[in-house]
Amino acid sequence: GENVEQHPSTLSVQEGDSAVIKCTYSDSASNYFPWYKQELGKRPQLIIDIRSNVGEKKDQRIAVTLNKTAKHFSLHITETQPEDSAVYFCAPKDPNSGGSNYKLTFGKGTLLTVNP
């Protein structure tokens, strides 16, 4: 199965600074790379994703970059705001796996704290 590691496990930044979270995976067949955000007491929700035919994707203040050769992808948040404080999870996936192999493995999460 997929081995997924996230770094750092905690990240504290000042409001307005940038934050970067990295996700390393083991399965070279993975070609779908999402990031999920979980606010305190809430459910995780998809915030951005990228597929392997694209190197970078942006959505306002967040972006995801992919390095397939090195098997890692990163979440970038610019001009951080207090409402960005949350736990962020990655979940790389091989969408061609099917049937009984359809496990979904998450990284352990990164707690981002944005200090006002």
Place this chain on the structure above:
Amino acid sequence: DAGITQSPRHKVTETGTPVTLRCHQTENHRYMYWYRQDPGHGLRLIHYSYGVKDTDKGEVSDGYSVSRSKTEDFLLTLESATSSQTSVYFCATLSAGNTIYFGEGSWLTVV
């Protein structure tokens, strides 16, 4: 949000009692999952289902069983609850576009 509901949302039970958590979805998604979330451990997969009556174990399946008798319902059962099973449990489904949708979570306390 996808139509995923979990019940009960909160439960306190005694050690040794059976507990069943229910996940109901209205999206007709084939794949369904049960995770537990504990501080420092992220989201750990308990069991998952890849179709009606088709289930498989995740990384922390000991002490848990599941059943899926119809597409929309995925049940998680703790046969004899222990204090180590105190946790937040999330049900999830996988869309055709590979997005994971989560239920709101079930907070379980075993005393």
